[in-house]
Amino acid sequence: MNHESPRQPPRLAHHAGRVCALLWVGLWLSGDAQADPSLTAGACDRGAYKVALDAGHGPTRGGATSARGRPEYAFNTRLAQEALEALHQAGFSSSFLINPDDKELGLTERTTRSAAAGADLFISIHHDSLQEHFLESWTHEGHARLYCDRYSGYSLFVNQSSRYAKASRALAEHLARALKAAGRVPTLHHAEDIEGERRELLDPELGLYRYDGLAMLRTAQSPSLLFEAGVILHRDEEALLDQPEHRATLVSALVTAIEEMCTQAAETTQ
Ligand SMILES: [Zn+2]
Numbered sequence: 131m132n133h134e135s136p137r138q139p140p141r142l143a144h145h146a147g148r149v150c151a152l153l154w155v156g157l158w159l160s161g162d163a164q165a166d167p168s169l170t171a172g173a174c175d176r177g178a179y180k181v182a183l184d185a186g187h188g189p190t191r192g193g194a195t196s197a198r199g200r201p202e203y204a205f206n207t208r209l210a211q212e213a214l215e216a217l218h219q220a221g222f223s224s225s226f227l228i229n230p231d232d233k234e235l236g237l238t239e240r241t242t243r244s245a246a247a248g249a250d251l252f253i254s255i256h257h258d259s260l261q262e263h264f265l266e267s268w269t270h271e272g273h274a275r276l277y278c279d280r281y282s283g284y285s286l287f288v289n290q291s292s293r294y295a296k297a298s299r300a301l302a303e304h305l306a307r308a309l310k311a312a313g314r315v316p317t318l319h320h321a322e323d324i325e326g327e328r329r330e331l332l333d334p335e336l337g338l339y340r341y342d343g344l345a346m347l348r349t350a351q352s353p354s355l356l357f358e359a360g361v362i363l364h365r366d367e368e369a370l371l372d373q374p375e376h377r378a379t380l381v382s383a384l385v386t387a388i389e390e391m392c393t394q395a396a397e398t399t400q
Pocket residue numbers: 131132186187193194202256257
């Protein structure tokens with residue numbers, strides 16, 4: 131992974147959605163609050179809680195190339211779209227894609243779009259590569275390709291020096307726990323003592339790394355996270371990522387983490 135771009139000034143305020151107290155009292159008096167568990171004091175207001183989903187890279191600068199020669203961007207857009215659909219189905223109806231029109235965007239343009247829309251969370255979806263010296267050659271469908279079957283699994287990156295450090299870490303921890311509960315295993319290769327890696331591993335059990343220098347995480351005006359969903363240079367993991375059932379477990383973990391963040395935001399704004 132390599133995702134850099136210039137600094138950008140911070141936005142002043144970040145908001146979290148909440149249920150209107152008067153509405154809740156009115157519903158409670160009429161007895162409807164018990165019928166709808168989402169309408170309780172401090173409950174997560176899913177319809178108002180806005181998640182910005184970013185599909186990393188773009189149509190012309192596609193990021194990493196998979197073991198079978200496909201651009202990372204294709205994996206990112208597919209998973210981001212599926213995550214958006216799952217969020218809408220779960221009631222997070224105002225969640226949106228940063229780049230629905232498939233345009234090339236700079237890193238800070240992505241967080242600018244997120245902030246302009248008043249997003250409560252910014253989540254950038256990526257698929258992982260490996261340093262060149264790990265790569266080996268093979269032939270797939272008549273084409274010479276590069277691969278590495280040595281590392282596989284997800285990884286999560288957060289900024290720990292921004293004003294949203296604590297909440298960003300909470301988001302990453304919720305996601306990692308949900309992924310682990312679904313049987314997913316993190317890759318720890320980003321912490322290796324080699325050029326291009328040496329990321330600070332915040333939690334090896336959870337696959338959680340610190341990456342304060344990443345422009346997107348530095349300029350996000352909400353809790354933010356970069357999610358590497360899997361290593362597409364790994365031949366088996368690339369094939370796994372093509373299975374809808376596998377992607378559904380990743381998406382389900384994302385929705386679980388977002389539900390937890392929404393609930394926490396509601397509790398802290400009571
Ligand atoms: Zn990427």
